Amino acid sequence: MNKSLNRRNFIKLTGATAVGAVLPGCADEFLQSAKSPAEKPNFIIIFCDDLGYGDLGCFGSKKHRTPNIDRMADEGMRFTSFYVTSGVCTPSRSSLMTGCYPRRVNMHESGRQEWVLFPVAKKGLNPNEITIAEVLKTRGYATACIGKWHLGDQPEFLPTRQGFDYYYGIPYSNDMGTKQRKINPPLPLLQNEKVIEAPADQNTLTKRYTEQVIKFITANKNKPFFVYLPHTMPHNPVHSSEKFRGKSANDGYGDCVEEIDFSTGRILETLKKLNIDDRTLVVFTSDNGAAKRWGGSNLPLSGFKGSTAEGGMREPAVMRWPGKIPAGTTCTELASTLDLMPTLAQLAGTKAPTDRIIDGKNIWPLMADRKNAKSPHQAFYYYKTDQLQAVRSGKWKLHLPFKLKKRNQEKDAPNAPLRLYDLEADIAEKNNIADLYPDVVERLLALAEKARRDLGDVDRKGTGQRPAGWVVTPKPLLFSSN
Numbered sequence: 424m425n426k427s428l429n430r431r432n433f434i435k436l437t438g439a440t441a442v443g444a445v446l447p448g449c450a451d452e453f454l455q456s457a458k459s460p461a462e463k464p465n466f467i468i469i470f471c472d473d474l475g476y477g478d479l480g481c482f483g484s485k486k487h488r489t490p491n492i493d494r495m496a497d498e499g500m501r502f503t504s505f506y507v508t509s510g511v512c513t514p515s516r517s518s519l520m521t522g523c524y525p526r527r528v529n530m531h532e533s534g535r536q537e538w539v540l541f542p543v544a545k546k547g548l549n550p551n552e553i554t555i556a557e558v559l560k561t562r563g564y565a566t567a568c569i570g571k572w573h574l575g576d577q578p579e580f581l582p583t584r585q586g587f588d589y590y591y592g593i594p595y596s597n598d599m600g601t602k603q604r605k606i607n608p609p610l611p612l613l614q615n616e617k618v619i620e621a622p623a624d625q626n627t628l629t630k631r632y633t634e635q636v637i638k639f640i641t642a643n644k645n646k647p648f649f650v651y652l653p654h655t656m657p658h659n660p661v662h663s664s665e666k667f668r669g670k671s672a673n674d675g676y677g678d679c680v681e682e683i684d685f686s687t688g689r690i691l692e693t694l695k696k697l698n699i700d701d702r703t704l705v706v707f708t709s710d711n712g713a714a715k716r717w718g719g720s721n722l723p724l725s726g727f728k729g730s731t732a733e734g735g736m737r738e739p740a741v742m743r744w745p746g747k748i749p750a751g752t753t754c755t756e757l758a759s760t761l762d763l764m765p766t767l768a769q770l771a772g773t774k775a776p777t778d779r780i781i782d783g784k785n786i787w788p789l790m791a792d793r794k795n796a797k798s799p800h801q802a803f804y805y806y807k808t809d810q811l812q813a814v815r816s817g818k819w820k821l822h823l824p825f826k827l828k829k830r831n832q833e834k835d836a837p838n839a840p841l842r843l844y845d846l847e848a849d850i851a852e853k854n855n856i857a858d859l860y861p862d863v864v865e866r867l868l869a870l871a872e873k874a875r876r877d878l879g880d881v882d883r884k885g886t887g888q889r890p891a892g893w894v895v896t897p898k899p900l901l902f903s904s905n
Contacts, residue, residue: 428463429643429900431491431508432628434559436657444607445592447516453643455699455862461468462702463488463562463564463647463702463771463772463812464702464703464744464747464770464771464838465640465649465650465699465702465704466559466648466649466650466703466704466706466767466770466771467562467636467640467646467649467650467652467690467703467704467706467870468519468650468651468652468703468706468763469545469621469654469690469706469707469708469719470519470570470651470652470653470708470709470710471654471656471657471683471707471709471710472512472571472596472652472653472654472655472657472658472689472711472715473657473658473659473709473710473711473713473719473728474657474708474709474713474719474723474738474739475682475709475712475713475720475734475739476712476713476720476721476723476724476733476734476737476738476739477592477720477721477722477723477724477739478657478713478719478720478739479492479493479680479681479739479741480492480493480689481496481497481501481739481741481838481891482501482739483722483723484720485780486671486672486673486677486720487671487672487673487677487680487681487684487796487858488684489680489684489695490669490672490683490688491684491687491688491691491881492687492707492741493664494688495687495691495705495707495741495743496741496743496745496751496793497746497751498745498750498751498752499705499741499742499743499748499750499752500741500742500748500749500753500754500790500792501731501739501740501741501744501752501753501754502684502740502741502742502754502756502758502789503753503754503755503877504737504755504756504757504760504798504846505708505734505739505740505757505758505760506736506737506738506757506758506759506803507509507708507709507710507735507738507759507760508524508525508731508736508759508760508761508804508806509525509531509711509730509736509806509807510541510711510712510727510728510729510731510735510807511538511539511711511729512528512571512573512596512658512710513525513533513538513539513540513574513712514532514538514539514572514806514808515528515710515711515742515760516572516573516653516710517530517574518759518760518761518782518783519710519763519764520548520554520555520556520574520585520764520770520778521548521552521553521554521555521680521759521764521781521807521829522555522761522763522764522765522775522781522782522783522793523552523761523780523782523783523802524591524761524782524806524878525648525806526806526809526878526879526885527548527780527782527878527887527888527889528548528889528891529549529888529889530548530574530888530891531806531808531809532808532809533546533706533734533767534546534555534598534806534891534893536583537576537809538729539573539596540573540574540575540576540595541595541599541607542576542594542595542599542604542606542607542608542678542900543578543606543607543897543898543899544575544577544668544897545577545582545607545893545894545897546892546893546894547574547575547576547577547579547890547891547892547893547894548574548575548580548585548891548892549889549890549891549892550579550782550892551585551887551892552584552585552889553586553779554585554586554764554774554833555586555651555763555764555768556568556582556587556649556651556777557584558570558585558586558764558767558771558776558787559583559586559647559649559657559766559767559768559771560586560772561771561773562647562772563640563646563647564600564646564647564648564649564771565588565646565647565648565649566586566587566588566589566600566648566649566650566651567588567589567590567592567636567644567648567649567650567651568582568587568589568591568592568594568651568653568765569589569592569632569635569639569650569651569665570591570592570632570634570651570652570653570654570655571588571592571593571594571595571597571654572590572592572593572594572595572597572653572824573594573595573653573655574646575580575594576594576595576897576900577894577897577898578616578628579892579894580892581594581613581616583615583616584624586834587651589615589639589892590613590614590615590616591612591613591615591632591635592612592613592632592653592655593611593612593613593623593629593655594613594900595627597610597623597625597628597655597656597660597777598658598659598660600622601622604827608621608899608900608901609622609773609901609902610620610622610623610625610674611623611900611901611902612624612628613900617681617779617902618900618902619902620902621704621900621901621902623676623883625655625660626662626663626664626665626668627844628655628660628662628900629654629655629656629663629664629682630680630682630775631662631684632652632654632655633686633689633690633761636652636690637689637690637693640690640693640694640697641693641697644697644699645761648770648876652690653710653793654683655688656679656680656683656717657676657679657680657683657713657717657719659714659716659717661676661679661717661718662675662679663673663675663679663681663682666682667679667681667682674718674766675720676717676718676719676720678679688704691705700745701745701746701842702746702859703744704742704743704748704767704770705742705743706740706741706742706763707739707741707742707743708738708739708740708741708742708760708878709738709739709759710735710738711728711729711735711736711738712724712726712727712728712730712734712735712737713727713728713729713734714728714729714847715727715728721733721734721735723850723851724737724850724851724852725739725806725851726790729807730807731805731806731807731812731822732814732852733820733850733852740758740782742790747790747791748790748791748792749791749792749875750826752792754789754792754898756796756797756798757798757803757815757817758786758789758800759798759803760783761782761783761784761802762783762784762785762786763783764781764783765781765783765784765785766783766784766787766790766815769785769787770787772904773886779889780887784799784800785799786798786799788860790824798817801814801816801860802814802816802842802867802870802873802874803815803816804871804874805879806878807881809879809881810825810826810880810881811823811871811874811875811878811880811881813872814867815876816866816867816870818845818846818847818848819843819844819845819846819860819863819867820844820852820866821841821842821843821844821857821863821864821867821871822839822841822842822843822844823841823868823871824833824839824840824841840855840857841857841864843855843856843857843860843863843864843867844856880889
């Protein structure tokens with residue numbers, strides 16, 4: 424099914440209407456009354472790379488100065504149980520874009536027994552998947568992806584083929600240049616589908632991303648827009664511009680975190696200057712936890728990037744929308760990047776695709792701090808590539824036994840005993856209380872089996888999986904002066 428047919432089917436199957444039309448059942452009354460495109464809410468998602476749970480001042484950092492993000496939290500809501508679906512880049516990003524677990528869309532590994540996609544990959548996010556950008560385009564949104572993509576570097580898989588009007592950034596991680604593997608091309612910086620710099624000057628990436636975002640916002644101030652800003656930093660090797668280099672209390676890692684904070688402040692200030700602050704939802708979070716080395720902190724959580732411990736997949740999250748999200752609030756309910764697509768769709772006056780399984784849920788009641796609002800998720804699943812390793816339901820998290828040990832697995836060995844934690848009382852996962860709550864263990868094991876049937880596990884396919892995209896002969900992205 425080609426992409427244009429997919430879009431038409433999406434409109435038909437979801438009941439999305441023409442631009443400017445008003446849908447019943449929107450997330451709030453103010454949305455139902457919107458009559459012009461300019462009255463639809465704008466959306467900005469700022470998505471860091473390898474930022475730890477404890478790396479922001481509003482989440483407890485004593486090393487990093489993050490006054491802009493801290494002010495964003497004061498003016499909005501902190502989510503303290505906000506999850507991504509993987510401890511590494513590619514699978515995590517696929518979930519934000521599609522509202523689906525990585526195994527659902529077969530983006531849980533590279534196809535070459537690697538965790539993430541590498542340069543000149545045959546695999547990418549299937550163009551038949553419907554992204555958050557495509558959902559919003561049915562409502563007349565201008566869309567831009569500015570930053571690190573990492574869902575396929577072939578033209579068929581680039582943001583410009585996945586619902587984004589404009590793309591500026593690098594197609595994969597910043598360590599994937601020629602120094603990593605000789606077969607890799609020089610790290611490319613793309614504008615739309617053209618390499619405009621190789622290797623990319625990483626010292627100025629955060630600065631240039633910010634300038635591109637401000638330019639796009641300014642150009643589209645009179646129409647609804649969606650900006651996806653997946654920062655390259657603080658993924659290793661860390662870089663920052665001259666204004667921030669050597670200025671933090673945490674070496675290069677802290678320098679680039681503080682520059683990301685400055686970037687966030689510039690974006691928020693732009694919204695105010697353009698008088699669109701009160702109709703713009705801004706979400707700030709990260710793609711996975713901080714790595715074991717390089718200076719990041721996941722405290723008070725256990726574990727690091729790549730693991731299914733809380734530190735690998737629970738992320739700092741701040742959401743701000745003046746007048747809509749109550750200021751100075753905290754949500755402790757479980758939510759996820761899975762939920763961004765259906766939630767933003769609802770706020771835009773449409774809904775997520777109905778012709779396929781979408782794992783995310785509408786979390787607007789949580790964001791709006793509605794009375795007695797609870798997490799819409801009965802269960803949340805922690806996969807490491809193709810292996811289900813843990814399940815959470817409510818306050819309970821159960822680490823599962825498994826026969827095959829995956830690379831870099833924290834703490835666990837094959838056939839490790841069941842471990843049950845009460846995450847409300849034991850956020851650091853220190854006290855195994857499986858023996859005290861056999862009924863809880865039994866219930867979570869049943870939920871795990873449900874996931875295995877649907878999404879699969881290391882020893883089986885799931886009935887609800889869909890194929891990734893593939894190309895036969897991938898080609899490197901290279902700079903050309905022509």
